[in-house]
Amino acid sequence: MAEIADKQEQDLRQDDDHGGSVVAESEDFEIDGEQSSGSELGDIDVSDIDASIQDLKAAVIRTSLGHPDLAEILHALGVAYATRYSWLDDENDLKAALRYGSASVAAVLRGHSDLPEWQETLAGLYIDYYQASDEIGDLEAALGYYKAAVKGTALGHSDLSHRLWGLSVSHIYRFHALGQVVDIEAALGYLKAVIAKTPLGHPELADYLRNVAVLFQDRYQKLNELDDVDSSLIYGKAAVACSILDEDAHQVCQLLLADAFTLHFQRLGLLEDLESALQLRREVVAHTSLDNPELPSRQEDLGISYSQRYQRLGELHDLDNSLQLTKEAVLGMSLGHSGLPSCLRNLSVSYSNRFQRFGNLEDLEIALKCSKAAVDGTPVGSSALPSLLQSLAAVYTNCYQKLGDLQDLESALQYDRAAVDKTPPGHPDLPSHQRSLAIAHTDRYQKLGQLEDLESSIMYGLAAAKNTPVDHIEFPVRQRSLAGSYIDRYERLEQINDLYSALDCCKLALQNTPQSHPDYPICQVNMAIAYTHLYRRLGEMHDLESAVKWNKEAVYNTAADHPDLPVRQQSLAQSYTDRYQRLGELSDLEAALALNESIVNNTSSISQELAGFQVNLASSYMDRYKKLDDVNDLKRALELNKAALNSTKSGDFQLAVHQQSMASIYMNYYLKFGEIKDLDAAIEHDRAAINTMPLDHAGLPNFQQGLTLSYLARYEKLDDIKDLFTALQLNQIALENTPSKSPNLSRLQRSLAHLHEKMYLKTQDAEHHAQALYYSKQSIKPSTASPDSLWNASIYMADLHMKDNLPEALDGGSKTDSSRYGRPTTWNKALPDDEFQKVINWLWKSIVKPIFGILEQNCVTAGRLWWCTSDILNYLPIHAAAPFDSPYIQSYTSSLSGLITARQKQTTRDPELFTAVGVTDIQNRPELELPMVPDELKKVVSIWKDQKVIQLLNEEATMSNVLKEIEVTSWLHLACHGQQNSNDALKSGLLLTDGKLELGEILNTNLPFAKFAFLSACETAMGDWDLINEAMHITGAFIAAGFQGAIGTLWSMGDAEGPKVAEVVYQKMFENLDKGPDVTLAAEGLHLAVQKLRKEKAPFHKCMPFVHFGV
Incomplete structure (x- = not known):
């Protein structure tokens, strides 16, 4: 510290700006002619000082201009006036003191021993005058005289510290006047020099230390550097320690230290800093x-x-x-x-x-009055005004959120904007004001749906985030706000980069928020929201599970009386709903409904959020209605949605969502009761929703498509071609309003193709048929379609061709085949393999070849491929259409959700159990004898020789035994008859010794350890024609019940082929003996087995029925 002081003094002594006189050296001066006050002021008798002034004036008059005593007499007269000014506070005395003081300094000879003292005195007078005049010129004069006084003072002089102190104070005043950091730097340097020369125990030391701490706080407010807060803490603690004997000074130092602890808390969020500040302030107030x-x-x-x-x-x-x-x-x-x-x-x-905390409107009204009074009582140019304006804006925001009055929101925007405009760049409060303005724009966007508000929100939110250091306590808050704006824009424009930006912000907020912080649940909710949007965009199950996880934790960490609990419960309910819609578990739906019911019941009737909560609850009832077909759920949904609509004001952006929800409910009423009035009501609300939506909103095409479906339903009800034409037009408009990269584009193209085909069937206009084919082809372009939409679109294209070609391709008689089917199966001897090949050729040309082409265009030239079929395609061997040497290993899946669930399953047991079931004949059914089953099981068990195997053959293969074993087994092989029930898919099943193990029983069985099932029976993979959009068959039932993979058959299989195929499949699965069987190799094993059959010249229809499902 001594080195700093020496350097400061050396720098000062090199400064010749003010030399020996600041005021122009002039010997012309005028003697005042004022009267003596001749009075007393309270207990102060000023008569003596009056007399002294008169005597000194007379002495000045008697002294010639060149006399060596004149300067001292002028100085004494200036001091006398200064003394009287300090007693009477008369500005004329201060002016006189400045005049005579300046004259004395001008008159004294350079090098006079008293000159530094007189310069110091004059500098102090200019400081006094500056405080009265607020003129920066007076402050500059004080600085000049203090510098000159310090320069003229010897290093060891006892008055040097005091003059350095005065110089530092002058710089402090100039910093507060001009806001330049250079003055803080100068003041710090001089004060450190003073402290270095001040011994411990000196009565002024605590004040010096305190002022240094204050300067570091001032510089922190200017530069936002944490080191300054740390330095303020160091000097503040020293000041408190040095002032212990002076109670008043001690309290001032304690408050200064409390300020430093508060700044440290505000920056880093450390609770111990806040506790220290509280303890200091409590002690000061108590004393x-x-x-x-x-x-x-x-x-x-x-x-x-x-x-x-x-x-x-x-x-x-x-x-x-x-x-x-x-x-x-x-x-x-x-x-x-x-x-x-x-x-x-x-x-x-x-x-x-x-x-x-409590929602009492009276508290809000008082808050508004107080905040208005604070702003009204603050001068326009005050540095405190911006923060007061932001506080007033915050109260108006609370008013808007409570009462929904748009004028309150406009007022919030007005004051937030003023706060930002009046805050200088670099000020520590600027990010806070920018964030507040961003939130106000978000609120107005959510109210009015204007895109410019959303863009402004992101602009100010980004500025706030960039201006906030990572270690600042508000950093997570500003990241969360920015994430919310990105989410809003993603929902509006569907640009996935906004979604990734939002997730990045959410992660930063979470990482920088202590788990003990009350905002931590908010961070968890925001993570859930981001993952929810990712799941809905990309369909990845792990994103949905992440959303459920974060939402659960957020609700768990939220107090029962916390005002944000309903919003967090709603987010969790939505995650349960998403998972229900993906996996179909009724428990998820009931959990969502219970949460939404609780939210509505506990929300005030005047809350702005109630309508949204009611719509969410209505949606849960609709989901349960669709699941359980309880009309009471449908009625409850309608009741809730009507209440929401009635409480939603015209012009509110959310009105469109509520109208669309109402349309969906009425459509379900129509589907339930068939009354045209309900369908017309659905159309009315769909139109209202579209008219409320902004034209540039990304969700508008979905709303238009909803109206399309309503008109299509009306056409199918009334057969009025006008309705079909309207539906087609609406679908076309929705397609035109959809961005080229939207994930919904392919779906809208397929829908338009479907409508054109209906129009063709109605009018026989070939142009519509051509348009149907055109839009079907468009829908399978890789640039616009997801993989599942590629398959679905290709299937629809095939369906268009099949209307004329498929009956021809499949026409034929029957033949008897000894097969694993529960009744004699027909396959016409007159239909040789070349006729069967016609079907295969058609599948290749219409479906498989176009899709293989798309994959190759996208550099996917080998690997796994899954077919997800429906309708008539459940019965056709699409996999068989691929060339003999196809590089693609093909599988099927009943649904995408089933495949994803199977891939995620991790449950296992040690050791894993292997179960083999075989039935060679059934009592009184000699035509169903399967003599090759024992040989098949023998080969399978020989491959499983080192595993724990349970065999159930013939009389042991009862329904109860099989069900008991498959509940604990991991690997299952079934060699028996299968039977498809065309009237009731759930009655399809496997024929065992004592009866049929039906599909319904399989679905109701809990299979926690299941991995793979080989269903060596016929028609186990054939779907039910009546179950549109979901292939329901025995193999699919085993997948749905919990198996990760399964092999089944599309039609009757030969008894001789079963053992051959099973042997190759299991050999492939067991190729790594150290790790045991690998369920993911089953598809490749089947691929090799079929190739082997074809090499052995097996008939084509005996090679192709085997199909793989699952992982």
């Missing part, structure tokens, strides 16, 4: 007398600390203490008190906090 004028401001600061702890921990007693102390502070300040506006603002914050 401050009731008549001390500083008591109100000290109560206010203590109230702020309690408010900060309440916001951190949510403890109600902190809120009560904050409110009580701030009230007392306001009452203790006079109307003209300079600290009153700030105190009113803090009182407003306390009332706002209580309003947010």
Whole structure:
């Protein structure tokens, strides 16, 4: 510190700006002719000083201009005037003191021993005059004279420290006037030099240390560098330690240290900093007398600390203490008190906090009055005004959220914008003001749906985030706000980059928020929201499970009386709903419904959020209605949606969503009861929803498509071609409004193809048939379609061709085949393999070849491929259409959700159990004898020789035994007859010794350890024609019940082929003996087995019935 002081003094001594005189050296001066005051002021007798002034004036007059004593007489006269000014506070005395002081300095000879003292005195007078005049020129004069005084003072002189102190104070004043960091740097340098020369125990040392701590805080407010807060803490602690013997000084130093701890807490969020600040402020307030004028401001600061702890921990007693102390502070300040506006603002914050906790409108009204009074009582140019404007904006935002009055939102925007405009660049408060303005724009966007508000929200949110250091306590908050804006824009424009940006912001917020922080559940909810959108966009199950996880944790970590609990419960309910829609588990649906019911029941009838909650609950009832077909759920959904619509104001952006929800309910009413009035109501609400949506909203095509389906239903009801034409037009408009990269494009193209085909069937206009083919082809372009939409589109194209070609391709008689089927199966001897090949050729040309081409165009030239079929394609061997040497290993899946679930299953047991079931004949059914079954099981068991195997052959293969074993087995081989029931798919099953193991029983069986099933029976993979959009068959039932993979048959299989295929499949699965069987190799094993059969010249229809499902 001594080195700093020496350098500071050396720099100063090289500065010749002011030399020996700051004021122009002139010997012309005028003697005042004022009268003596000749009076007393209270206990002060000024007659002596009056007499002294008169004597000195006379002495000046008697002294010639060149006399060596003139300067001393002028100096003494200046001091006399300064003394009287300090007693009477008469500005004329101060002016006279400056005049004579300046004249004395100008008259003294350079090098005079008293010159530094006189310069110091004159500098002090200019400081006094600056405080009265606020003229920067007076401050510059003071700086000049202090510099000259220091320069003329020897290094070891006892007055040097005092003059350095005065110089530092002058720089502090100039910093507050001009805001230049250079003045802080200079003041810090001079003060450090003073401290270096001040011994411990000196009565001024604590004040010097305190001022250094204050300067570091000032520089932090300017530069936002954490090191300055740390330095402030160091000097503040030293000041407190050095002031222990002076109670008043000690209290001032304690408050300074409390300020430093508060800044450290605000930056890093460390609770121990806040506790330290609280302890210091409590001690100071406790030792401050009731008549001390500083008591109100000290109560206010203590109230702020309690408010900060309440916001951190949510403890109600902190809120009560904050409110009580701030009230007392306001009452203790006079109307003209300079600290009153700030105190009113803090009182407003306390009332706002209580309003947010309990929702009492009276608290909100008081908060608004206090905040308005704070702004009105602050001068326009005050540096405190921006933060007061932001606080007022925050109260207006609360008013809007409580009452829904758009004017309150406009007021919030107005004051937020003013706060940003009045805050200088680089100010630590600027990011806070920018974020507040971003939130106001978000609120208006959500109210009115104007895209410019959303863009403004992102612009200000980005600025706030970029201006906030990572270690700042508000960094997570500003990242969360920005994430919300990105989510809003993603929902509007469907640009996936916005979704990734939102997730990045959410992760940053979570990583930088302590788990003990009350905002941590908010971070968890935001993570859930981002993952939910990712799941809905990409369909990845792990994203959905992440959303469920984060939502569960957020709700668990939220207090029962927390105002945000309903919103967090709603988010969890939506995740349960998404999972229900994906996996079909009724427990997820019931959980979502229970949550939504609780939210609605616990939401105030005047809450702006109630309508949205009601629509969500209605949606849950609709889901349960579709699952259980209970009309009471349908009625409840309608009742809730009507209530939501009635409470939603015209012009509200959410009105479109509520209208569309109502349309969906009426459509379900129509489907249930068939009344045209319900269908017309659906159309009316669909139209209302479209008319409410902004034209550039990404969701508009979906709403238009909803109306399309309503008109299509009307056409199918009334057979009025006008309705079909309207549906076609709406679908065309929806397609035109969909971006080229939208994931919905392929679906809309397929829908339009479907409508053109209906129009063709109605009018026989070939142009419509051509359009149907055109849009079907468009829908399978890789640039516009997801993999599942490629398959579905190809299937639809095939369906268009099949209307004329398929009957021809499949026409033929029957033949008897000894097969694993529960009744004699027909295959016409007159239909040789070349006729069967016609079907295969058609499948290749219409379906398989176009899809293989698309894959090759996208550099996918080998690997696994899954077919997800429906309708008539469940009966056709699409896999068989591929060339003999195809590089693709083909599988089937009943649904995409089933495949994803199977891939994610991890449950296993040690050791794994292997179960082989075989039935060679059934009593009284000699035609069903299967003599090759024992040989097949023998080969299978020989491959499983090192595993724990359970065999159930013939009389042991009862339904009860089989069900018992498959509940604990991992690997299952069934060699028996299969039977498809065309009237009731759930009655299809496997024929065992004592009866048929039906598909329904399989679905109801819990198979926690299941991995793979080989169903060596016929028609186990044939779907039910009547179950559109979902292939329901025996193999699919084993997958749905829990097996990850399965092999079944599309039609009757030969008894001789079973053992051959099984042997190759299991050999492939067991190729890595160290790791055991691998379920993911089953498809490749089947691929090799079929190739082997074809090499052995087996008939084509005996090679092709085997199909693989699952992983």
